Amino acid sequence: EVEEQYGLYDHYEPARMVVIPPGVDLRLFHPPGREKERPAIQDAIDRFLREPDKPMILAMARPDPRKNLAALIQAYAEDPALREKANLAIIAGNRDEIASMEKVSREVLTEILLLVDKYDLYGKVAYPKRHEPDDVPHIYRLAARRRGVFVNPALTEPFGLTLIEAAASGLPLVATNDGGPRDILAQLQCGVLVDALSVEEIRGALRRALEDPLQWKEWSRRGARYAPRLYGWKTHVANYLKAVEKNLGHRRRHRRFSPRSRLPTIDRMLICDIDNTLIGDRGALRDLLEVIRSTPALGFGVATGRHLELTLDVLDEWDVPVPDVLITSVGTEIHYGEKLARDGGWSRRIDYRWNPEAICDVLRGVPGLVLQPEEMQRRFKISYFCDPRKAPSIRSLARDLRHRDLPVKLVYSHGQFLDVLPVRASKGLAVRFFAMRWGLEPDHILVCGDSGNDVEMLSGETLGVVVGNYSKELERLRGRERIYFAGAPYARGILEGMEYYDFLGEIRAPEVVEFTA
Secondary structure, three states: OOOOOHHHOOOEOHHHOOOOOOOEOOOOOOOOOOOOOOOHHHHHHHOOEOOOOOOEEEEEOOOOHHHOHHHHHHHHHOOHHHHHHOEEEEEOOOOOOHHHOOHHHHHHHHHHHHHHHHOOOOEOEEOOOOOOHHHHHHHHHHHHHOOOEEEEOOOOOOOOHHHHHHHHOOOOEEEEOOOHHHHHHHHHOOEEEEOOOOHHHHHHHHHHHHHOHHHHHHHHHHHHHHHHHHHEHHHHHHHHHHHHHHHHHHHHHHHHHOOOOOHHHOOEEEEEOHHHHHOOOHHHHHHHHHHHHOOOOEEEEEEOOOOHHHHHHHHHHOOOOOOOEEEEOOOOEEEEOOOOEEOHHHHHHHOOOOOHHHHHHHHOOOOOEEEOOHHHOEOOEEEEEEOOOOOOOHHHHHHHHHHOOOOEEEEEEOOOEEEEEEOOOOHHHHHHHHHHHHOOOHHHEEEEEOOHHHHHHHOOOOEEEEOOOOOHHHHHHOOOOOEEEOOOOHHHHHHHHHHHOOOOOOOOOOOOOOOOO
């Protein structure tokens, strides 16, 4: 759930997530003692068995194909030593007539009966028709008294309540190596995990549990001792309160020294390309950072072609604090603040019709295009070195991909790089998505860049600054109302643009002239 389900949500922070097992009421589940009364459920089970005092292999599950009861019967039936050593008891819910049950349950129970008949297991397998909730602890203790083992052979098991109940009752466990049982067995160390698809593994685990008395005794002791300690209600509540208190303490400390995020409190935003825009002049950069630090209402972000790791490396090298927002990999990834929380909403939005394998197949062997090293590739970005003297034009490449039903966005920059992005992705679209998400007006966002991969970011309704050391690809933007060409390079050009728009004051936003036919 933490990795796959919550990973789809916005601001996913796995380091701050704690998995707490459910609390289990284990007061009725304990190893067998000197009970004098014979529970009624014992007669309901024993009437199936010729030698009822043999060890009992116990399974308790509703009649569902995912519970994999047929594999358990097969593992038992095809091993003469197991059949001689133990009986098999399957508690598969309650029934009156199999023929009147719903289809799935009817098919599972019919399969059980057919397997019993196929392997002639009469007198060795018990499958009582009914049991009451109060019978369940007695069933576990009966199996434990007879030195048996509890089996959960399910194909998938989210938690595994019966495993905990059985362990608390002194029964060793054989369980599927999936989901909850992995955690339970790792904690209790009172049995063995198996591949539920392997009849051989199930059979081997059953023999190990039943044929080694010392191992059986150790597993029984550990389960009875540790199941209540680790999964009882008191432990659950203590773990929950501990996790909550830790989180509350974290929040208090965060508020005192550094707000978790400044974004809810800002009313304007500066977003800069990094290479040759933000960095390049250390003195100018220090002056810019001081302006940002001294202006609480001003948020700070970067938008870069670099992937996240390289972005953090270069910011650290230039002593730039982690920005409020990081738009990386040419606008295909958005992360927030020091926790680098990923914006899952943006990832889902740009995934539309993205087929990187097919794109690579089409562009493989195209003259003038050479795939960049693996570390430069990302989930939503395919990067090439591009020789414009040999390669087809960007327009023809885009047309060829489109004709193959592969809509993409091609970003050519610095006269040598070509990035292939999803059709819904770019630095400019990422800035617009960010603005809508945080409720910022376009003329309260100042974007700054120097190269071709900044064109779309600079071309929107935001305020744009082209720093003095820009690449020639941006010359075509000159003259647009909301794009200022600074005379100063690097961060000094950013400061010049902020002054031009009075960005820290009233904000002078030139009107955009709309042309009509």
